[in-house]
Amino acid sequence: MKIKKAVIPAAGLGTRFLPATKAIPKEMLPLVDKPTIQYIVEEVIASGIEDVLIITGRNKGSIEEHFDRAVELEDNLEKTHKEELLEEVRKISKMINIHTVRQKDPLGLGHAVYCAKSFVGNEPFAVLLGDDVVDSKKPCLKQMIEMFEEYNSTILGVQPVAWENVNKYGIVSGEKLNDKIYTVKDLVEKPAMEKAPTNIAILGRYIITPKIFEILENTKKGVGGEIQLTDGLKDLCNIEDVFAYIFEGRRYDVGSKIGFLEATVDFALKRDDLRDSFKAYLRTINLD
Template identity: 55%
Template sequence: MYRVKKAVIPAAGLGTRFLPATKAMPKEMLPIVDKPTIQYIIEEAIESGIEDIIIITGKGKRAIEDHFDSVPELEANLIAKNKSDLLHLVEETTNINIHFIRQSKPKGLGDAILQAKAFIGNEPFVVMLGDDIVQAEIPCTRQLIEQYERTNCSIIGVQQVRNQDTQRYGIVDPSNSISEDLHKVKSFVEKPALGTAPSNLAILGRYLLKPDIFTYLETQIVGSGGEVQLTDAISRLNEFDEVLAYEFRGRRYDVGEKLGFIQTTLEFALKRDDLGDDVARMMKELLAERASRTSSV
């Protein structure tokens, strides 16, 4: 059994939910406090033992490549000014084995993953979506790798969501449970209509897949939203090679929509030693001002 050492990070989306900010800036570069969202994903991959990362980009995404490249002028300036702490932060993003490939047209997540076929070869790999940041004692991706090492099956990361939110996600229809948090899957449903979801177990941005998935992606017809859906290809794979759903442990943050992004930024700021107290005080003042305005109306 191959060891899991490669990760695919799709970053070719247009980011329309965050317009106009994403007209010229990749949504993956929007910062949570002072760190781009995609950097949290990269850090999780490294902490999980991943050695090689490929990022699938698109038009207008050059800033992602620049972020993970060396900037000699900046580094020299920080050295000259003896700003070692800032230098360390800059160097953290350059000493990583990252590759880039472009998805020429936005044909969907399934098509984006297909672009990595040559890079992956005949090895299992993880897919990590940038809209989901997971804070966990054991990194989420590491949890999936551990389940794969036990079962030799493709593993899909899931968590329970509210029934009214199921139409936003790929949903798992579980059959038998192997353990409390590991389930066999009857089928996968991409964004079911409200009230029709077979469960509230949602696929949340982490997948560990065998390379066989590429056989199905190459022949996958267009699905929901007029795009090639990874969920549809996984469903076909499951018919011939069992795919399991694992309820991973940890706090998942949805940074793919505005309210979730704001909540994540506030929570991460409150946890910081250098910002937490000031941010808490600021929030109390703003809430008091808002209450005062509301009561005077």
Template identity: 50%
Template structure:
């Protein structure tokens, strides 16, 4: 390794994953269980995210945690008693699945303390990241491994420098639910970002290109975040820092490009999307899919017709 966060070939190796949120949309389930540990079929959501990071070469993982998040640390630690019990039963398949989470990568933890927004959570990673580009991943977004996004973003960052964000196209009437970007074409599905607005008022979004939870950031973002005033929700918004970076010179770490993602993405940010994600992933499983799809067809066929409200 050379400087923090990069291998000898200049590849980005560090990723910051904020997991300190309270998960209020899933109460009461998240009263004692971190939202990130809710199962998506038979793996917690956070494991999908870490697996995606490691598959992209981001083996140095920093989880920004908070109070009552010990279950996340335990999940990525050894479970000696469980391992011994499975080994004694000769249950090698379940033993393999249990042990996978503890050998995924080099996982570190830091506490966020005060919940002051996504920008503040990213800033908590400054000491660990150092002065090299790094990735940020949000646990609400699961990217299908058949449509890898991070490797493309890392390549764009290597070619253009600065920072890179991921965008998806959303219906214009839903743009106010996201951070939205104003862009200019650069090449194919790569755009140059000229402006960003966090959850604009309905009808005022600069485009229907919405920011999703994958970023590759220049370390200049840390100094920008230190001077970013609280924005929407009285929180330090990463979107506001990226807007500042977009207007900064390249030799100061500025410039923001975007990759428009058109692959398969699953959302676990609210209850309905979480259920959709479970059904989608379970339906495609080799071990569950056939029987589960048969159940779904039978179940849907028995549903009564919807009655329109007057």
């Protein structure tokens, strides 16, 4: 079955970026000159999906506005003959079919995904977390879709992380089939290092079968007093095959300050209009 829909949970409070996120959604913080959530949406488009649902929360209206038309801005750019900027602004509102739904209570990622039940229906779907931006030659989600087409089962996007960081992620336990694929037998949400079965971590990309909604409906609150998607996926492993795929690409945790800064520098250095002058500036910095 073809993957036709994607879900982007974006209802978090962004506490790691306070006070910047007091009034601005963390997903709207820019990497150079583009909101982080736009990078995620562009990955969805590049992977062949045409419909995306963004799960929002209170004070997140600017996300929806970003992907809507800005008539006054467009008129101004047209009158001042700023054609290149006008084209860029118009392209954003036409890039994909954007749908939104509000997660009324902050009950965790599992609950956020459950909010997509009506949108998804009875078909497999993609989930992309806004805190994870992946820079890769082939879009990360496209890689995942290809794995789904081969295995026809839930696919978790994973990479190995440093052992001292396993307590930040959902960790996979299973059998390694080859250099890229694991069969998932169990999942542990944010384990202590000494209790982690592996250092293979789920990093913000999923393709999930619709059976997950039935499970999440009955999933109890877990770590942090929230309904954890990892707990739902753990139960899913008991009733159908789940695989973990080690995707190719550099993943940035833009929900952390250091990850956001790393992504900003790297993305700026990829820009033809910024690379030379930015490199020249970086060479002037005394790092001692």
